[in-house]
Amino acid sequence: MFKSLAPIEGNQQPQLQMLWEDKDVKFDVPQLHKNLRSGERVLDYIYHIEDSKGNPGDTGRLMVTNLRIIWHSLVHKKYNLSIGYARICNTNTRIVHMHAKARIASQALYILAISNETRFEFLFTDVSGETSRRDQPIFASVFDVYHLYQRTYLYRDLKLRGAIVQSGQLVILPDEQVYSQVQGVWNLSSDQGNLGSFVVSNIRLVWFADANETFNISLPYLQIESLRVRESKYGPALVIQTAETGGGYVLGFRVDPAERLNELFKELCSLHTIYGEQPNFGIQYNAQDARQRLAEAAEEAAQASQFKVDNFEELDERQEREINTKLNSYLAEGCLGKLASGSGSGQEEKVPVYCKELGFAMEQIKDGYKLQDLWNVMPTKMETME
Numbered sequence: 001m002f003k004s005l006a007p008i009e010g011n012q013q014p015q016l017q018m019l020w021e022d023k024d025v026k027f028d029v030p031q032l033h034k035n036l037r038s039g040e041r042v043l044d045y046i047y048h049i050e051d052s053k054g055n056p057g058d059t060g061r062l063m064v065t066n067l068r069i070i071w072h073s074l075v076h077k078k079y080n081l082s083i084g085y086a087r088i089c090n091t092n093t094r095i096v097h098m099h100a101k102a103r104i105a106s107q108a109l110y111i112l113a114i115s116n117e118t119r120f121e122f123l124f125t126d127v128s129g130e131t132s133r134r135d136q137p138i139f140a141s142v143f144d145v146y147h148l149y150q151r152t153y154l155y156r157d158l159k160l161r162g163a164i165v166q167s168g169q170l171v172i173l174p175d176e177q178v179y180s181q182v183q184g185v186w187n188l189s190s191d192q193g194n195l196g197s198f199v200v201s202n203i204r205l206v207w208f209a210d211a212n213e214t215f216n217i218s219l220p221y222l223q224i225e226s227l228r229v230r231e232s233k234y235g236p237a238l239v240i241q242t243a244e245t246g247g248g249y250v251l252g253f254r255v256d257p258a259e260r261l262n263e264l265f266k267e268l269c270s271l272h273t274i275y276g277e278q279p280n281f282g283i284q285y286n287a288q289d290a291r292q293r294l295a296e297a298a299e300e301a302a303q304a305s306q307f308k309v310d311n312f313e314e315l316d317e318r319q320e321r322e323i324n325t326k327l328n329s330y331l332a333e334g335c336l337g338k339l340a341s342g343s344g345s346g347q348e349e350k351v352p353v354y355c356k357e358l359g360f361a362m363e364q365i366k367d368g369y370k371l372q373d374l375w376n377v378m379p380t381k382m383e384t385m386e
Contacts, residue, residue: 051123
């Protein structure tokens with residue numbers, strides 16, 4: 001539909017720097033650890049780490065950012081690697097024995113990644129030689145940030161037919177601000193078109209159909225390659241070209257009247273430019289707070305595992321035997337009665353009687369016992385032994 005559209009002069013938005021850092025695995029990029037893209041932040045540093053598979057013997061450090069994991073050698077400056085979170089398939093920690101440190105057991109981070117149908121295995125080993133680090137979660141920030149990345153995909157990726165609208169209202173993300181809502185927007189993806197609404201925020205552009213809100217699209221500015229206003233067979237239309245990482249779609253929307261379309265186009269261009277200068281990838285993480293929470297949890301677990309005699313009182317066993325005498329005798333008699341009747345001794349079973357206090361039939365209580373005696377398992381007043 002839009003291949004033959006003629007662009008209106010001047011109504012075109014320059015492209016943003018496309019996001020690749022979280023979706024690729026790269027090796028030995030010059031100055032990799034210094035050239036972070038806009039919006040990318042280093043959330044944690046892990047020192048004394050060796051790339052045991054690719055660069056054994058080289059001590060380096062891990063940089064945990066909000067998009068990827070970076071390792072770079074501190075011995076040879078040209079050796080480095082970048083692993084985007086979107087390419088990670090599996091990760092765990094292992095205990096390995098270092099050959100250069102007299103077979104000292106050390107903690108290592110294992111990562112399995114797939115990029116361009118190629119499988120990569122990475123093993124990052126702690127070479128500090130400190131035995132205390134072996135029992136500490138030194139790679140905890142890697143797992144924490146990776147899980148946060150998986151839960152915040154709406155900040156970075158295009159989403160079709162998602163659960164993003166409830167009762168006609170957009171489900172707002174953390175740090176998201178809605179700037180405008182435009183009704184009467186036609187989605188031109190089909191010949192008949194679908195009438196819906198736009199929601200414009202500081203992070204994304206959302207369209208959903210009025211008749212069926214599950215027919216929707218969440219499009220972060222990060223995945224918009226270009227914005228244009230073009231002439232179509234339906235009149236002037238807003239045409240959005242998504243990036244290859246966003247599916248490479250060409251989306252068309254009609255907004256009436258034309259003045260309203262131009263206002264929307266200018267607003268989107270402005271927000272698109274602002275977002276490109278300082279994008280929000282949705283990951284908020286503080287390594288110091290996380291370490292403090294882990295230390296507090298470990299301390300609580302250690303305290304809970306300790307047995308304290310002071311928390312318990314020693315009971316007088318003589319009182320306990322005296323209290324349970326009646327109940328034990330009653331149960332013993334019942335058991336003996338059943339055993340005798342089962343052995344053919346001729347002893348008759350007791351006939352049940354109706355108990356007014358309980359409201360149902362029960363075996364008649366032996367003479368000398370009261371119904372209350374059956375419930376007095378614990379004494380009313382307990383005395384501790386001195």
